[in-house]
Amino acid sequence: MGGHSNWPEWIYVGAVVAIMCWVGAEAWEAERLVEHVPEGAEIIKVTGQQWFWTFEHEDGTKEIGELHVEKGKAYKFEIHSTDVNHSFNIHDYVVLMDAIPGRVNTVWFAPDAVGEHDIQCREYCGLIHYNMRGTLIVEEPHS
Amino acid sequence: MVLELQKPRPIWQIMFSTHHTDVGLLYLIMSLGFLFLGGALALAIRAELFLPGAQIIGDAMTFNRIFTVHGTTLIFLFIIPFASAVGNYFVPIMVRYKDMAYPKLNAIAFWMIPPAGALIWLGFADFTWYATPPYSIISAPGPAADMWIFGLKILGVSSVLGAINFVVTILKCKHPDMSIGQVPLLAWSFLSSSLIILVAIPTFAAALLMLLTDRLGVTGFFNPAMGGDPIAYAHLFWFTFHPEVYVLVIPAIGMMYEIIPRFSRKPIYSFNSGIFAFVLLSIVGFSSWAHHMYATGMSFTEKTVFMVGTLAAVPASAMHVYNFIATMWNGRIKFSTPMMWAVGGIALFFSAGAGGVANAAMPLDFTTHDTYWVVGHFHLFVMGTIAFGSIGFLYYMYPYVTGRMYNEAMGKIHFILSFIGTILVFFTQHVLGLYGMPRRIFDYPPIPEWIAMNQIASVGAMVIGVSMVIFLVNMIHSAGKGEPANPEDPFGVGGKYYYPFEAKNPSH
Ligand code: HEM
Ligand SMILES: [Cu+2]
Ligand SMILES: [Cu+2]
Numbered sequence: 220m221g222g223h224s225n226w227p228e229w230i231y232v233g234a235v236v237a238i239m240c241w242v243g244a245e246a247w248e249a250e251r252l253v254e255h256v257p258e259g260a261e262i263i264k265v266t267g268q269q270w271f272w273t274f275e276h277e278d279g280t281k282e283i284g285e286l287h288v289e290k291g292k293a294y295k296f297e298i299h300s301t302d303v304n305h306s307f308n309i310h311d312y313v314v315l316m317d318a319i320p321g322r323v324n325t326v327w328f329a330p331d332a333v334g335e336h337d338i339q340c341r342e343y344c345g346l347i348h349y350n351m352r353g354t355l356i357v358e359e360p361h362s
Numbered sequence: 363m364v365l366e367l368q369k370p371r372p373i374w375q376i377m378f379s380t381h382h383t384d385v386g387l388l389y390l391i392m393s394l395g396f397l398f399l400g401g402a403l404a405l406a407i408r409a410e411l412f413l414p415g416a417q418i419i420g421d422a423m424t425f426n427r428i429f430t431v432h433g434t435t436l437i438f439l440f441i442i443p444f445a446s447a448v449g450n451y452f453v454p455i456m457v458r459y460k461d462m463a464y465p466k467l468n469a470i471a472f473w474m475i476p477p478a479g480a481l482i483w484l485g486f487a488d489f490t491w492y493a494t495p496p497y498s499i500i501s502a503p504g505p506a507a508d509m510w511i512f513g514l515k516i517l518g519v520s521s522v523l524g525a526i527n528f529v530v531t532i533l534k535c536k537h538p539d540m541s542i543g544q545v546p547l548l549a550w551s552f553l554s555s556s557l558i559i560l561v562a563i564p565t566f567a568a569a570l571l572m573l574l575t576d577r578l579g580v581t582g583f584f585n586p587a588m589g590g591d592p593i594a595y596a597h598l599f600w601f602t603f604h605p606e607v608y609v610l611v612i613p614a615i616g617m618m619y620e621i622i623p624r625f626s627r628k629p630i631y632s633f634n635s636g637i638f639a640f641v642l643l644s645i646v647g648f649s650s651w652a653h654h655m656y657a658t659g660m661s662f663t664e665k666t667v668f669m670v671g672t673l674a675a676v677p678a679s680a681m682h683v684y685n686f687i688a689t690m691w692n693g694r695i696k697f698s699t700p701m702m703w704a705v706g707g708i709a710l711f712f713s714a715g716a717g718g719v720a721n722a723a724m725p726l727d728f729t730t731h732d733t734y735w736v737v738g739h740f741h742l743f744v745m746g747t748i749a750f751g752s753i754g755f756l757y758y759m760y761p762y763v764t765g766r767m768y769n770e771a772m773g774k775i776h777f778i779l780s781f782i783g784t785i786l787v788f789f790t791q792h793v794l795g796l797y798g799m800p801r802r803i804f805d806y807p808p809i810p811e812w813i814a815m816n817q818i819a820s821v822g823a824m825v826i827g828v829s830m831v832i833f834l835v836n837m838i839h840s841a842g843k844g845e846p847a848n849p850e851d852p853f854g855v856g857g858k859y860y861y862p863f864e865a866k867n868p869s870h
Contacts, residue, residue, distance in 0.1 A: 228635065228684055235680040239673040239719070246723035247666055253725055254662055269501070303497040304592060306657060306732060310798030315728045317658045319593065320496060321586030324659035337807075341732040341800045343490050345501050346422050349803035 256327045260293035267298070267305035267318035270347035272338060284353045286338065289360045293329040306342035309355050317342060330357040380465035385472050386450030387763070390756075392475065393443035394837075397749075399483075400435035401830060403428050408787070408823035411816050414808045425804040426488040427506070433491035434510070437610065438517050439479050441744065444752050445613035446472070446524055449552045451759065453528060456549040457536035462527050471523040478516035485509030490802060492599055495584035495592045499576045511574050518567045525556035525563075547636045551616025554640040555609045558647065562609070566602035569595055593658055600651035608647045611711075611743060612640060614751030615682050618704045621758055622686050625701035626693030627855055631685050639681040646675040656727045665724050672722040679715050683708060698853050699773030703754025706781045710746030714739060717792060735795020738788040746784050753780075753833070760840075761847030768844060772836040779829030786822025790815045 263286070264275040274282045288294055298307050300318035308315045309328070316326040338353035376384045407429055409418045419425045450468070454461055462468045487493075487510035489502040498507060532553045536545060545553070573595070575581040582588020584595040623630045630636065649671030656665055686708050695701065717739040720726050730736060753776075760768050794815045799806060806812055848854075 225632070228632065228681075228688070231684050232677055232681060235677045239676050242719060242723050243670060243673050246669060246725055250662065250665065250724040303501055304494055308798075308800070310729075310733075313725075313728050315657050315731060319586075319658065321591060322593070322659060337798070339798075339800055343426075343494070343497070343802045345488075345497060346426070348426075349422060349800075349805045352807070 256295055256325075257293040257329070260295040260327050260329075262295050262297055263288075265296050265298040265307050265318065267300040267307060267340065267344075267351075268302050269345055270340070270351040272307070272340075272351070272353045285356060286353065287356045287358060288330055290330055290333050290357050291360055293327060295325055295327040298324045298326070303344050304342050305340045305344045305351065308339050308341040309336055310339070311336040312355075315341060330355075333357050333359055380461075380469045382450045382454050382461045382465070382468065385462075385465075385468050386447050388472055389443045389447035389450060390763075392472075392479075393440050393447060394756075396435050396439035396443070396479065398830065398834070400432050400440055401827070403432035403435070405823055405827050407432065408820040410804070411806070412820040413817075414806050414813065416805060419804070422804040423488060426490075426802070427486045429802060430488055430490050430510075431482060431486055434482055434514075435479075436744065437491065438514070439475065439482070441610050441748055441752070442517075442521065443472075443475055445552075445555070445610075448548075448613065448617060448752075448755060448759070449524075449528055451763075453531055453549050453552050454535075456546045457532055458540060459531060459535040459537065463530040463535050464527050467523055468527050471520045471527065474516050474520040474523075478513040478520070481509040481513035481516070485513070492603075493573065494599075495573060495576065495590075495595050496586060498573060499585050500587070504577070508574065508577065511570055511577075515567065515570050518563050518570070521559050522563055525559040528552045528556040529560070543634075543637070547619035547630065547633065547640075548613075548616040550637055550640055551612045551619070554644045555612040558605045558609050558612075558644050561648070562602045562605040565598050569598035569602075572598075593655070596655050596658060597652065600654045601648075604651040604654065605644075605647045607740075607743070608643050610748055612643065614707070614748040615640075615711075617751045617755035617758075618686060618707060621700045621704040621754055622689050624758075625696050625698060625704075625853070625855060626690045627696070628689055628693040631688035631691075635681055636685055639678045639685070642678040643675060646671070646678060650675060650722075653722055653727070656724055657731050669722055669724055673719070676715065676719060679711075683712055683715075696853070696855050698757075698855075699768070699770060699777060700754040700758035700853075702774060702777045703750050703757065706777060707747050707750030707754065710742050710750065710784065713789075714742030714746060717742065730795050732801055733795035734791040734799045734801055737801050738791030738795060741788045741791070742784075746788065750780075750784075756837075758853075760837075761852035762849070764841045764844070765847055765849070766840055766842075766844035767847045767852060768840040769836050772832050776829045776833045776836065779825050779832070783822045783824075783826035783829065786825065787819045788822075790819045790822070794819070 262277050266273040271284055274286045296307065296314070296316065298316050298318045299322060300320045302320060305318040306315060307318050312328045312330065314326055314328050316324045318324070334357050336355040336357070338355050340348060340351035344351065376387060379385070406419060407425070410425060419428065450462065485506035487502065487506040489498040489507060493510065532545060532549055536542070572581065572583040576583055576585050576590070582590040584590045584592050586592065619630060619636060650668055652660065652664065652668040653672045717735070721730055721736065721739060757768060757773055794812065797811055797815070799812055806816070
């Protein structure tokens, strides 16, 4: 108290506030772009249940544990759960959305390379949560 | 300032006492007991995760129960009661009053904790420290789940009673010659955290009851099968528990405000900015709870609001760091054990906050949420900042409580090992999170990078474990055999000036 000047502290606080504003603005802009679902994205219905994932494509084909998609196409996941909360996650594509009973959450992605990626559950859902895993298989476009 | 215990008394005299230093001692011993119990569970978790596959812990259910009780124990039965111990010892002395405002209530608040702890430990629930529905309603095995709910309920009441006592002691019982602006920062930290408790806890208390009646099947607040919504629980839970993280951290910062100036042999750089940051944190802390819920399907606008609320709290935390560094600047610093813990704690506080800012930025959180990154993030607070501040403060008050000095070399080794261990465990957990390893998993696929990081983390945990054994030996051995402490200046920093709370406790 008293005796010393305060301006270094003000500059410091100002710098922290400025950094927070910058982080906030960048995050806002990035999230806005990420959330914009492209026109004509194909819908895949994702169902989480203890302890596996089921996928239903637009044409009605169903898959369990494995998900086949085509490179270069955009997909919109409609995610829900039939029992407890789960979280649908393809870490390599930063796809993450909770699967919650009584709700449908959406998230989209567009795979850009052929390959295989892990699908996992990231929300605690009980006994076999640790092994509620699957595989995303990105293939060449069929056309 | 001698916090008694020097004249030996039969244990039951302390147990049935309502005097603040006796209740403080009970809090102290109980919380340290739970530190070791909870820590043992952590070692079991890290041992299991050393390699993929099941080794130490036979099955996933046991593993899930262990991490649930680990988290519950260390938050509610170590961190909070430890802070109450320090508050009981120091707040009445700092405001120059003879005891807490309501001594009997004080003892009652303490004695509610052991039965709650027993419920939690005997039940050993598995639904994580946030008991998320509908899992906690339809899937979690009873009676463990119900015992956990009752345990937490009791702890909530105990917290509220304790908070009322601190608020009244500080505001109403302080010496008439003392203005609120002269109340030391440690006492201010208890005032702030107690006010947060009073506003925050009732919400969770209500949610717990709703959870219980949902489990009994008579209501369906959070059960979608009965038209309820689990997301409502998440809001109620985090409305309480985001502010609650400041309840945990603010007293630890208060403890550092005692230690840093003492061992820098300088007055605190800015008393007022310390108070300002406490008050600001207590208020702004209520504007950010749903940053835990970005992935629940909130709208873009909601997410933005809670991101801004979260970022708004950062400058207040940053002001504390500045205050500490400016106090140490040009000081004649003496790195005794308490100072080492405090300085280490501040460094980890800073790194934890930087990680928190990354979580708060919406798009980044989709990478980190519910991965080991988050585990690393909050452990840098709960272990790196809060446990470090608390343990440093324990060394600091040790001579006053026991009249003897602990062994300085062992205290320093304890710090160095813990500091290295903490970095090994929790920095690597951040990396694991970036690799995508989910938290709360009993087993993981044998991905080479994951194995390597898990092994580093497990080794770090063992290093901390070893340091804690040294700590235990030091505390017990020195209490009986340590060198008698010089009550005027136990740390040899040079005279009374540096211990401004000499004020005699009026009851002695
Ligand atoms: C600079 C200040 C802080 C910021 C910006 C911050 C930010 C965040 C964010 C955004 C999350 C959510 C991460 C996620 O689940 O995806 C989080 C989680 C968490 N934070 Fe912080 N935090 C800060 C300070 C603290 C403090 C002081 C504590 C204190 C003890 C703390 C404890 C926690 C805990 C316990 C969790 C995780 C809870 C759980 O999911 O189990 N944080 N933090
Ligand atoms: Cu899961
Ligand atoms: Cu939070």
